[in-house]
Amino acid sequence: MSFNLEEIISKYRKFEIRSPYPIYVLFVFILCYWWRSTKLKNPSGLPVIGRRWYELGNGKARQRIRDDCLGIVRSCLAKYGDAFYLYTDSRYRLILSGKYVDMLRNEKRLDFITALADKLVNGVHGFEPMLSMTSDEKILHAVTKHSLNRHLGTFVEPLNEESDYTVRQVWTDEPEYHEVMLKDSVWKMFGQIMSRTFINDEDFYRNPEWVNASSEYVELSALAGYELRAFPRWAKRWVAPFLPNCRKLQSLFKHINTLLEPLKEKLEGKNLEIDSKSPLSFLHQKLDGQPDALASMLIALCLVSYDGGGELFTHVLHSVFTNDQLICDLRSEIVNVVGDKGFNKNTLQGLILMDSVLKEAMRMHPESVLLMQRIALEEVVLPDGLIIPKGTPLLVSGCHIIDDTIWPDGDKFDGYRFFNLRQKADSSINQAAYNFTSTSPDHFGFGHGSQACPGRFFASYMQKILLCHVLMKYDISVTIPKEGAWFQRGYTHVAHPGLKAQVRRRKEEIIL
Numbered sequence: 287m288s289f290n291l292e293e294i295i296s297k298y299r300k301f302e303i304r305s306p307y308p309i310y311v312l313f314v315f316i317l318c319y320w321w322r323s324t325k326l327k328n329p330s331g332l333p334v335i336g337r338r339w340y341e342l343g344n345g346k347a348r349q350r351i352r353d354d355c356l357g358i359v360r361s362c363l364a365k366y367g368d369a370f371y372l373y374t375d376s377r378y379r380l381i382l383s384g385k386y387v388d389m390l391r392n393e394k395r396l397d398f399i400t401a402l403a404d405k406l407v408n409g410v411h412g413f414e415p416m417l418s419m420t421s422d423e424k425i426l427h428a429v430t431k432h433s434l435n436r437h438l439g440t441f442v443e444p445l446n447e448e449s450d451y452t453v454r455q456v457w458t459d460e461p462e463y464h465e466v467m468l469k470d471s472v473w474k475m476f477g478q479i480m481s482r483t484f485i486n487d488e489d490f491y492r493n494p495e496w497v498n499a500s501s502e503y504v505e506l507s508a509l510a511g512y513e514l515r516a517f518p519r520w521a522k523r524w525v526a527p528f529l530p531n532c533r534k535l536q537s538l539f540k541h542i543n544t545l546l547e548p549l550k551e552k553l554e555g556k557n558l559e560i561d562s563k564s565p566l567s568f569l570h571q572k573l574d575g576q577p578d579a580l581a582s583m584l585i586a587l588c589l590v591s592y593d594g595g596g597e598l599f600t601h602v603l604h605s606v607f608t609n610d611q612l613i614c615d616l617r618s619e620i621v622n623v624v625g626d627k628g629f630n631k632n633t634l635q636g637l638i639l640m641d642s643v644l645k646e647a648m649r650m651h652p653e654s655v656l657l658m659q660r661i662a663l664e665e666v667v668l669p670d671g672l673i674i675p676k677g678t679p680l681l682v683s684g685c686h687i688i689d690d691t692i693w694p695d696g697d698k699f700d701g702y703r704f705f706n707l708r709q710k711a712d713s714s715i716n717q718a719a720y721n722f723t724s725t726s727p728d729h730f731g732f733g734h735g736s737q738a739c740p741g742r743f744f745a746s747y748m749q750k751i752l753l754c755h756v757l758m759k760y761d762i763s764v765t766i767p768k769e770g771a772w773f774q775r776g777y778t779h780v781a782h783p784g785l786k787a788q789v790r791r792r793k794e795e796i797i798l
């Protein structure tokens with residue numbers, strides 16, 4: 287049979303829709319799509335804020351949240367009260383006010399990991415670490431609780447050594463002021479320190495290729511994930527190959543796998559005893575029979591630990607290094623407390639002003655203005671009668687943490703805030719409530735209750751040791767971009783990558 291293109295084209299030229307039925311079908315299809323996307327289980331009859339009645343699809347509602355999530359949440363809390371549904375980046379979520387933090391704290395039927403998986407796992411190549419992060423086996427949990435938390439003391443010396451090494455690498459010993467990009471520097475430092483913590487194998491943890499690739503992954507995955515969240519679940523796989531950041535992420539993850547191949551071979555050959563003091567050996571044993579998951583798990587550990595940690599440390603630097611008195615007081619605290627004793631559990635606990643600075647930076651700059659993400663595994667009725675149907679995704683507003691509803695002058699950074707509260711508190715008050723690692727309904731940057739961040743104790747050690755090195759060894763003058771030190775990306779609070787600093791090596795008063 288011969289193939290005649292001309293004939294086929296002329297046939298289609300003559301094609302015209304004679305019957306109105308296809309138009310009707312299309313209309314019914316659009317109506318069904320519209321109806322499905324507004325369908326919401328709402329047994330408590332809460333206000334629903336998102337798409338306006340005349341809008342087709344959720345694109346505009348999504349854009350509004352992307353442009354001004356904080357403003358929208360604040361105005362909805364004022365207008366509708368403590369609970370409402372809001373269309374966030376890809377679906378309607380139940381938003382609760384801070385009033386609910388304590389009611390949710392130990393509610394296991396409202397699950398964090400399921401919510402994280404719902405947000406991050408997308409089946410797209412390159413995003414495999416998100417799957418590891420949210421696996422049912424809770425391997426990251428186990429590494430954090432059994433390896434890091436149980437042996438915190440054994441990490442002090444490696445953290446000290448690596449902080450010393452990385453600040454010199456990134457900011458050099460140059461005694462003249464030179465310009466650096468603040469966030470980029472912090473990312474490099476965190477990459478190095480976490481590499482030492484999690485891998486602690488000399489052939490690898492100082493390999494700049496792995497260190498750079500892992501920190502690049504953390505940054506790029508946040509951006510690529512954010513772009514993908516604009517698409518419905520079924521479409522993500524199809525659009526990903528056309529998004530440059532997704533393509534970059536995919537090849538970066540392939541590169542990371544290749545880089546870690548010799549480490550896997552070494553581990554396989556070693557027949558390791560389980561040593562819970564070493565996160566790598568602990569992880570390797572837990573992954574018995576799935577060595578290919580090693581790269582994915584290591585990156586997942588980087589994601590949970592220095593995505594939040596690196597952001598926080600950047601905020602600490604721009605907040606501290608714009609206040610000469612605070613710099614001076616922090617330096618004398620380090621000299622007095624750490625002095626010639628060096629770092630240990632007691633001296634780290636004794637850095638009370640520094641603890642206050644970290645807590646205040648986290649108060650003003652939580653990872654997100656909507657925290658405690660959860661999904662209801664079954665229907666939950668809260669003590670005040672609010673019904674949360676099975677499958678409902680929810681978030682709790684942290685607006686009251688960052689403004690002056692609870693904290694006087696709460697929209698201003700005050701590094702002495704928790705230090706002063708501790709000094710003023712009478713003996714009946716538990717002073718531990720002011721610790722950086724303590725959580726409460728008025729300060730839940732680490733979450734609150736049974737699902738709160740288990741890595742916060744390690745994070746506290748790491749932030750303090752690194753900050754001591756930075757304060758003792760460098761003079762820093764920070765330049766804040768004209769748009770401000772941070773911005774909102776949807777509901778995520780992001781330290782501005784354009785933050786710059788002039789840094790120069792100074793002579794430290796004590797050897798750390």
Ligand code: HEM
Nearest residue numbers: 427430590591594595658731732733734737738739741745
């Ligand atoms: C300053 C640094 C950090 C910040 C700001 C942070 C923040 C958080 C937050 C907000 C949560 C969710 C809690 C909730 O919704 O109730 C979380 C969970 C978690 N974090 Fe962290 N984190 C930090 C450091 C770390 C480190 C160093 C590790 C371990 C290496 C870690 C491991 C985890 C794990 C495993 C979870 C999941 C908890 C669960 O499933 O119940 N985090 N973190």
